[in-house]
Amino acid sequence: MDLVIGPLDLSAHVDEALAVQAVAFGLGPDEVAVRRQIVLRHMTYPGARALGATVRGRLVGFVYGMPNDRAHWWSTVVEPCLRAEGTEAWLDDSFVITELHVHPAHQNRGAGRALITTITDAATEPRSILSAIDTESPARALYRSLGYRDLARQVLFPSAPKPYAVMGATLPLRRPPAGR
Numbered sequence: 001m002d003l004v005i006g007p008l009d010l011s012a013h014v015d016e017a018l019a020v021q022a023v024a025f026g027l028g029p030d031e032v033a034v035r036r037q038i039v040l041r042h043m044t045y046p047g048a049r050a051l052g053a054t055v056r057g058r059l060v061g062f063v064y065g066m067p068n069d070r071a072h073w074w075s076t077v078v079e080p081c082l083r084a085e086g087t088e089a090w091l092d093d094s095f096v097i098t099e100l101h102v103h104p105a106h107q108n109r110g111a112g113r114a115l116i117t118t119i120t121d122a123a124t125e126p127r128s129i130l131s132a133i134d135t136e137s138p139a140r141a142l143y144r145s146l147g148y149r150d151l152a153r154q155v156l157f158p159s160a161p162k163p164y165a166v167m168g169a170t171l172p173l174r175r176p177p178a179g180r
Contacts, residue, residue: 003060003106005114008052010064011043017052017062017101024101042066042098051119053102053111061102063115067125068094078131078166081152090151090168095123097130100139112142117173127170131155134165143167147174 010017018032018039027035042048045066053061068075068091075091082088097119102111120128132139134153148167155164 002055003109003111003114004054005051005111005118006054008050008059008062008064010050010062011040013052013059014039016059017050020059020061020103021099021101023103024107039064039099045069045072049119049122051115053106053115055106060106061100061111061115063097063100063119065095065097065099065119065123065128065130067123068092068096068129074098074131077157078152078155081155082166085152087151087166087168090127090129090166093125094127094129094168095120095125095171097128100130108138112139113146116142116146117175120171120173123171125171127168128173129166129168131157131164131166134163140165140167143169145174145176 014036018036021027022032042064048064048066050062050064052059070079070091079088079091082090097116100112100116130143132143147169150165151168152166155166157164
């Protein structure tokens with residue numbers, strides 16, 4: 001497949017990345033426009049970084065994240081849910097996976113696993129947190145295989161049509177045994 005994982009200047013390639021996210025996540029043009037502004041703002045945060053997955057020079061997936069900050073919008077939304085579950089401490093000293101998307105034509109080939117493990121391998125924080133739609137899905141199965149566990153479920157984000165699960169894992173993430 002010639003998959004290459006490497007640093008991505010997400011601000012410069014935001015439209016290319018959001019085209020992947022739109023197909024992978026089923027976003028319409030209005031949602032893409034909103035997310036474009038969010039991504040550009042996130043990339044100004046201290047410690048924010050992104051990786052891309054390319055095949056023959058074409059972006060087929062991306063991940064970005066940053067050290068968690070309790071003042072950020074996402075943390076303020078999930079904090080009450082984590083507190084209710086006794087898992088609020090996960091908001092401290094954690095690297096947040098903000099977005100991870102792989103074009104459907106390139107899913108189930110290791111790109112998502114390579115993106116998330118590569119970005120978290122460079123994290124200085126001892127753990128990672130993320131949110132995913134709270135349903136059994138290939139994404140949630142991937143996260144569990146890496147060591148993520150549910151910290152809170154049925155988390156409702158404003159304007160999101162479906163509830164999310166907040167998941168956390170200690171770093172480094174689990175790797176499959178050699179030969180798999």
